């Protein structure tokens with residue numbers, strides 16, 4: 001069987017910084033390439049398809065390798081690093097990992113053999129690819145991108161469809177909010193997500209820093225939005241990007 005490969009930006013050990021699993025140790029694998037245009041994107045380097053893959057093992061000399069990286073090479077690194085740190089899971093992030101569903105499938109199968117869960121971070125607009133990889137993913141971190149946060153908005157129903165596919169699984173939906181978030185956009189997201197059975201855990205994540213999408217909302221605004229979303233959804237939490245607060249990657 002051919003060894004699938006994907007363009008990677010970086011591989012490193014850190015703590016999960018977002019959502020309900022904040023603080024768990026993970027091996028992060030960040031793919032290159034993304035087809036969305038978030039105005040607050042903090043992964044600009046990963047959006048570019050060109051460039052080497054950077055590996056940053058804890059306590060060792062970082063190194064780079066050409067792209068695309070064959071899965072076998074990534075697994076060799078994983079097997080070498082894993083004993084140095086207890087891992088909750090491997091976090092596959094980006095960029096957009098679901099641009100490479102064959103790679104995700106093969107990676108998930110390899111992790112199953114090793115007893116290491118796969119934690120997938122995806123923007124959530126590629127629901128067909130998500131359906132393909134569902135059997136090998138253990139944790140789903142999905143986004144619901146409000147239109148004002150995208151330079152080129154995509155239909156919001158796509159995000160809702162991904163949330164529907166992961167209903168009842170270990171999953172959550174993150175909504176990034178700013179001081180420019182229109183109440184109508186948040187209300188629409190809450191309405192679409194409330195139609196899912198069971199409805200997903202929703203994380204309102206205040207944007208970090210200022211961008212064209214806006215700056216961090218005031219505390220009173222966050223509480224008002226949590227109240228608004230909670231009128232339809234059973235579990236809505238406000239959690240910032242904790243890795244940024246801690247100075248982690």
Ligand code: SF4
Nearest residue numbers: 034036038041095123
């Ligand atoms: S989905 Fe992620 S990588 Fe893509 S533009 Fe948005 S924040 Fe950046």
